[in-house]
Amino acid sequence: MRLDDIGFAKLNLALHVRRRRADGYHDLETIFAFTELGDALSVAPAETLSLTLAGDFAGAVPPGPDNLVLRAAQALDDGQGRGAAITLEKRLPIAAGLGGGSADAAATLRLLNRLWNLDLPLGRLAEIGATLGADVAACVHSRTLRGEGRGEALAGLDDAGLAGTAVILVNPRVAVPTPAVFARWDGEDRGPLAEGDPIATAAAGRNDLEPPALTLAPVIGKVLDALSGVKGAQLVRMSGSGATCFALVASDSAAEAGAEAISSANPGWWVAATRLR
Incomplete structure (x- = not known):
């Protein structure tokens, strides 16, 4: 028996x-x-815990006990000695502001919860995830949420206006470590995030980590400019601590055309067209 999931x-x-x-x-x-x-x-029954890495970005993932996937498995097992053969196909760039490691840990919790017949609710998995990293709890749910505190205090949002929205993701294949970005934040509180409709709130908001990330990786500015030039781009911003930037786009066709144009002009960049869940 093999079970599959996605680290969104x-x-x-x-x-x-x-x-x-x-x-x-x-x-x-x-x-x-x-x-x-x-x-x-994917996970399959096994006597011990193991992790196999594959995919374009597998070489940048630590394979040992510090890997978030194995840490998530051990946290869920809680000393009971359960086993599983875990395979991770790494499709997302690392240190990219996409929460890849956190999302992988979250998917591991969901998968092993099923494989081991634990029947824990998502809320309990999110509590376990919060002990592993600030974004893991949100990644367990993998839906539109408002996060506060370290990001682990979560509230659901009405995502009817967001689900299915076309989006372009662009990473210039430059890793930007989160601690280095926070170290360059100027410490100025520029005010709270508004309440209400997530689209309007996001559009009126900002990413306070964008300026310090730009000092570490100026190419982020070129990525933002390229996304801003896409026909139908509605919201262009850096995600997390970078260096991945995104554009919400009016249609799937516009996103695909924009992604193709950016990729052709910048063959060294990682570019993907997808949709919001």
Whole structure:
């Protein structure tokens, strides 16, 4: 028996950094959205836990015990000694602002919950995920959410206006480590994220990590310019701590045409057209 799932790519439609906390983390306000695109994971019964890596970006993934997939499996197992053969096909670039590792951990929790017949609700899986990383809880749900605190305090949003929206993702194949970006944040609180409709809220918001990320990887500015030039682009922004940027686009055909044009003009970049879930 083999079970399959997707570690859906995470987007921050808006990301406000409010303050640095005493525990070293930052208080955030964000709107999470998820795309249909992601890493592919599968699990099968086995006597011990193991992880096999494949895919275009597998070489950049740590294979040892620090891998978030194995950490998620161990957290869910909670010392019971269950086994599983886990395969991760890494399709998303790493250190890219797409929450790839977090999404993979979340998919592992969902898959092993089924394989091991634990029957835990998503809420409990999200609680376990929150112990692994700030974005893992949101990735367990993989739906449009408002996140606060470190990103783990979640509230559902009406995503009827977002689901199915065409989106272009572009990464210049430059890894931007999250700690380095936060280290360059200027510390200024530029105000809260508004409440209400997620599209309007996102459009009125910002990504406070975009300026410090640009100092580390100026090519992000070129990516944003390329996305802004796509016909039908409605919201163009960097996701998370970068370097992936996105454009919400008026139609699938416009997204596909825009992605093709950007890819042709910048053959070294990773470019994908997909839709929001």
